[in-house]
Amino acid sequence: MVTSWPKGRAGPGVSAQRVADRINAMAGGRLRVDLFAAGEIVPALAILDAVGAGTVEMGHTAALYWQGKIPAASFFTTVPFGLGPVEHQAWIELMGGQALWEELYRPHGVQPFLAGNTGPSMGGWFRRRVEGLDDLKGMRIRVTGLGAEVFARLGAVPTTIPAGDLLPALERGSIDAVEFLAPATDLETGLPRHAPFYYAPGFNKPNGASEALIGLSAWTALPDDLKAIVAEACRAEHALGLADAHRRNAVALTDILGRGGVTLEAFPRAVIEGARKANTALVAEIAASSDLARRIVESYQAAQAETRSWSALAADMARAMARS
Numbered sequence: 001m002v003t004s005w006p007k008g009r010a011g012p013g014v015s016a017q018r019v020a021d022r023i024n025a026m027a028g029g030r031l032r033v034d035l036f037a038a039g040e041i042v043p044a045l046a047i048l049d050a051v052g053a054g055t056v057e058m059g060h061t062a063a064l065y066w067q068g069k070i071p072a073a074s075f076f077t078t079v080p081f082g083l084g085p086v087e088h089q090a091w092i093e094l095m096g097g098q099a100l101w102e103e104l105y106r107p108h109g110v111q112p113f114l115a116g117n118t119g120p121s122m123g124g125w126f127r128r129r130v131e132g133l134d135d136l137k138g139m140r141i142r143v144t145g146l147g148a149e150v151f152a153r154l155g156a157v158p159t160t161i162p163a164g165d166l167l168p169a170l171e172r173g174s175i176d177a178v179e180f181l182a183p184a185t186d187l188e189t190g191l192p193r194h195a196p197f198y199y200a201p202g203f204n205k206p207n208g209a210s211e212a213l214i215g216l217s218a219w220t221a222l223p224d225d226l227k228a229i230v231a232e233a234c235r236a237e238h239a240l241g242l243a244d245a246h247r248r249n250a251v252a253l254t255d256i257l258g259r260g261g262v263t264l265e266a267f268p269r270a271v272i273e274g275a276r277k278a279n280t281a282l283v284a285e286i287a288a289s290s291d292l293a294r295r296i297v298e299s300y301q302a303a304q305a306e307t308r309s310w311s312a313l314a315a316d317m318a319r320a321m322a323r324s
Helices: 012-027 044-053 085-094 097-108 146-153 163-172 183-189 216-221 224-259 269-287 291-323
Strands: 058-061 110-117 124-126 140-142 157-159 197-200 209-215 263-266
Touching (some): 012 058, 012 110, 012 209, 012 224, 044 058, 044 097, 044 209, 058 110, 085 224, 110 224, 146 269, 163 183, 183 224, 209 216, 209 224, 269 291
Parallel strands (some): 140 157, 197 263
Antiparallel strands (some): 058 209, 124 197
8 A cells, every 4th residue: 555645644644554454454364455655656646546557556645636637536635614524524424425436536447435534734834924815925835635726816826745845845945834734743744843833724624534545456356345344444544543633633732832933823814715715716616627526516515514503513512611
């Protein structure tokens, strides 16, 4: 199994290893998964092609990396202002999302599964404060998924850089800001040392779903019981990964803010409103790109409408209990 992550990286790197270990333990020697970090066999951003072509049989990555060739792919990781982790899993597993995902990926020769979740992301690490939309103009931001296009429409210059190259890019000054994941992974990567302004909310990535990809030929060849083992190993990691991320992020945020030199900032209302407007237009364009994309967008938005009221109430209750 090739991955888009450095081996052992907090969040997705750990999840990838646990998926492999869990399959190996459950399969009793009938199926073995060996893990390779980003770049060991396949570049971090080439997992889909490698698995689909049969170069390797399995990968662990994120769907948002493929939006350049599959415009609707990001809906299976995250969408700005979209579903949170629990709502997203409900859509995939209970509300028709998995079937749409398989239909989207079938021409690329892979079978997808949810296989880990890093939770909601922060807004990113910035070298200078963002006080309005004008501050984003010309800013070089490492950002992935549909959030990259949203930032571009606000005047920023987005770039995609693999996780292992983030710190060197900041150190060289070749980028002005980094949107990566959440406190635990950000801290491990070393981002607080080079960008003092830590922004929230992460409107661009309210969810952090990872995906496991299995080549269709390899998947079809598996007997049903091994297919069930692979699927359940991925599902178990999706739940455990989210719980692990929540715990790690709580500890890491306290650590980051306690060290000094980092300021927790909120994006100005003008930035949030501008991003929401840009995202609404972007999603409409994706929906118009094909019949399948339209069905994915409609299904996703129906899930969001169905779960919104309970999600909002649950969030309000969590905030009230945190204050008590």
